Amino acid sequence: MDIFPIIKSGTQPRSIVSTLLLIFLPAHSFAAITAEEVEEAISPGAIYLDFVSEGSTYISSTNPNISMVTDAIDWGWPDGSDNEVAVPSDEFGDGNIFDDKSNPSSDFTATVSGLNPNDIAEVFVLNVIKTNSYDFSWAQSQSALILEISEEGIGGDSPAIIEQEFNEESLTFSDRTHQHNGAAFDNDGNLSTNGTQIIDLPNYLIGGDYIRFANNARDNNPYSAFVEADGITTWYLLVDNRLDGVAGNKNSPNNTDPVLGGTLQWIIDDGWQRVNTNISPNGQADYTGVDESGDGFGAGQGLNQFYSVYSLTSDSVTVRGQGIGGSNMLSLVTQGKMITVNSIKDGGVPVVEDNGAGPDSYAISIGYFSADEDGSINVRLGKGLPNEQGGRTELDGLVIVPPADSEIPIQQFTAGDEKISPGQSVTLKWTISPESTFANISPGNIDILARTGADGKGSIELNPKLETEYTLTVNTPEEEGSTASVVVDVALIGYFTAEPPVINLGENTKLSWLVREDASISIPPISWLVPPEPEGTVSVSPDITTKYTLTASAEGQSESIEILINVLAPPSNGGNFAEPVEGWDYAFNGDVDPLSVEWNHDNGSDAWDSSDLDSGAPGGAAILNENGDDFLRLQDTGDPRNHGFGDPGSNRKVYFTKDLTSILSDNYSPLVDGITLNFKARVPVQDNILPLDDSHPAGGNPSEWTPSGDGYAIHDGGKGTFGIRDSLSGQLISFTLSTDPGPGADYSEGIGLSMNRLNGENPSAEVDANDGSGETNLLPIEPLNWNDFWITIEADTSGSGTHRADIYMNGNSTPSSYFLTAGTGSDAGTTYMAMGLGATPQSGAVDIDFFNIKEGIHIPTNNIPFQIIDISYSDNSISLSWPSRAGEAFLIEKSEDAIFWEEMDDSYPASEDSEVTEFLDEETAGFRSLLYRVSRATE
Secondary structure (H helix, E strand, O other), X not given: OXXXXXXXXXXXXXXXXXXXXXXXXXXXXXXXXXXXXXHHHHOOOOEEEEOOOOOOEEEOOOOOOOEEEEOOEOOOOOOOOOOOOOOHHHOOOOOOOOOOEEOXXXXXXXXXXXXXXXXXXXXXXXXXXXXXXXXXXXXXXXXXXXEEEEEEOOOOOOOOEEEOOOOOOOEOOOOOOOEEEOEEXXXXXXXXXXXXXXXXXOOOOOOOOEEEOOHHHHHOOOOEEEEEEEEEEEEEEEEEOOOEOOOOEOOOOOOOOOEOOHHHHHHHHOOOEEEOOOOOHHHOOOEEEEEOOOOOOOOOOOOOEEEEEEEEEEEEEEEEOOOOOXXXXXXXXXXXXXXXXXXXXXXXXXXXXXXXXXXXXXXXEEEEEEOOOOOOEEEEEEOOOOHHHOOOOEEOEEEEEOOOOOOOOEEEEEEOOOEEOOOOOEEEEEEEOOOOOEEEEEOOOEEOHHHEOOOOEEEXXXXXXXXXXXXXXXXXXXXXXXXXXXXXXXXXXXXXXXXXXXXXXXOOEEEEEEEOOOOEEEOOOOOOOOOOOOEEEEEEOOXXXXXXXXXXXEOOEEEEEXXXXXXXXXXXXOOOEOOOOOOOOEEEOOOOOHHHHOOEOOOOOOOOOOOOOOOOOOOEEEEEEEOOEEEEEEEEOEOHHHHOOOOOOOOOOEEEEEEOOOOOOOOOOHHXXXXXXXXXXXXXXXXXXXXXXXXXXXXXOOXXXXXXXXXXXXXXXXXXXEEEEEXXXXXXXXXXXXXXXXXXXXXXXXXXXEEOOEOOOOOOOOOOOOOOOOEOOEEOOOOOOOEEEEEEEEEOOOOOOOEEEEEEEOOOOOOEEEEEOOEOOOOOOOOEEEEEEOOOOOOEXXXXXXXXXXXXXXXXXXXXXXXXXXXXXXXXXXXXXXXXOOOXXXXXXXXXXXXXXXXXXXXXXXXXXOOEEEEEEOOOOOOOOOEEXXXXXXO
């Protein structure tokens, strides 16, 4: 079996918490999941019960004494294609234990039989896959009428009164004008009589019958009241928060739960459960308020005190006294409306979603139910509305978890995690005999009886600093000294972070770390005068992109974590390339909408909605400005279709093509005859100034854009961010800035400039980043900086691939050369240049300053301003130097007064092997001063 994460609130002392619990079961896409697997995933002793056809009985396969009958109707899938008991499209194989059931008219009831009388069982519902707005309603049995109340120990106090229709402002006592009201919380989520966060009375109380006890009976001891209803229902006991049963006083704070035990021990012993339906702030349990003056109107008004809510399911209850004066007497209410639990929503996004034909594998705990004297419990499910009003509910079955076996001292003792990070807590869980007289966890000598529910189950969170073996020891009346142990290891490293991870040159970033308390650490390239503490921070300001490695060592072991700090270089005013002598055949300057200069996005690699990054679907294309320079930003956030943005126009890919038919010479074949590309680009990062949308991966929830940037990859037969497609030869070669993979289905070949893989001498579809064959081509650079690329592509004559690409960067005259194989991808029937992000599984963003092309192979020259850059002289000569390009010629003149100029050479040739030309004048004798002038020669 797999290990499944369990989410549950903490257990109150010797009580049982009723709350929403999600357990995600194994997803078996193509194989059956058995009842036994479900039971093992949820809890020891769990019993799966399937919803079979209406009125039929399902008998547990693991405990034939337990069975269930329901009036639920098998409704099949929403399209009505299946009206049988089993739903084959659930893909659970021959077993088909998960059958979608629904009552299309209203609520339905499930009755579980075969439990021990008065057993308290936890109940899970399986796979609620259709609940419209993803809330879910349930009730412990049904509303009931209170038939009678019989009090003992009332003395001369006013007798209790049976009332109906419990609601706001209902009178609390038979001898006071106190009123019931909703609760109030302050801005921090704490109960407060002056709070502004108002929580109405819980729906499950509204409309129920209730008892108005005499408030003066609060200090009667002994006191008891037997209350009987006309059927099994859920009773709700309201207990004054100020009561401290152990101390026997009312000194417990009124903004926290009462202290059970002592005079309130009967609440624990009788199986009352703390109720939590997630209506209170910060995950707290449910509360109600008391207006002691009876003059407030509306929920949360005129409050003086608060009640905590406990529940018990049966046809009758006995309420015993609290024996504490100066407090408010208990209150008792029967089940009102159905409980609606909204906690399967997380920030408005359902964490439980219908996944179509596949299995929906999760379980929701709806709390603890008490079996009646016949060993039966009743569960009412649904939405309280007919189907035509949105009342339809679908689910698969119930799982019943009876209390622990009283004859087995320890049934379960586990740790939520076998290994935790430093500073992290671990949850220890146990299931022990409900009759245990002693239960202790060591080290720490922790008494856990007060943390164990009436069902024998409990948990505790601990914070071990080092590897610890925890031992549970339990005594029962029949056996003493039973033990079980679990080991929790503590990792060497808790965390190692940088904030921010991307900085501009000259800025600082803060490194933070936490390691195990016994570990020694190092963080090269930092040199420490004093060894750093196990938890700390340091500010660093690297000059270049730098990797910091935290290594923690202890007891002969070590662990390491790396962080890359990306340092963005400032914009360069030099170091770029000069245009070819005759200019570019086509130049896109990144300062206009591509569509306005006859680029096209009507192709199979595009789903752009024509929006910028501030409107439309997530992602898109926008012209932005930074430091006075306009550029084009493209962003593909993943697959917004999975987040409510459908095609056409989902922006799951953004891809432009430019037809070169009228730009290149007739019948020019760029990938046969040679082509020169020049583009300046970077991978952007979030800077809170220029827009970048959140990531919208195909799987998972939207999240902030990757702080360290998200590049792209070569895909679909050689497509990339910058590409040239030759329709005459049927070949495609592309380049893209790549980073580590982003979220979802992202992939990458590394950090740098990637291009077609080398995979043979013939064009191939297998040249992409995720193809298994061939060799990776990657120029390792920092993609987050602006980089100016000059690339020449010509046929490969070496026999390695189809082409050779020489890549010049940032004005450098020395290329990096790569042999690569042309791809076969295509998005148009003409020869075209392409720029964009055209793959649905990918996500990424790119900034484009310009993208230029020219026929033929053109060696770049540095774009240094044309001026004399060096003068040197001796007694008999003067030497001049200036930037040049091969093939140029210059007019050289000199003068004594800047009026009359002597021509020294009208066609002096530029250097053929250098980007600097030198001229030596050896006729300088006799001159007191000289001026020189150099011009490019013209015909």
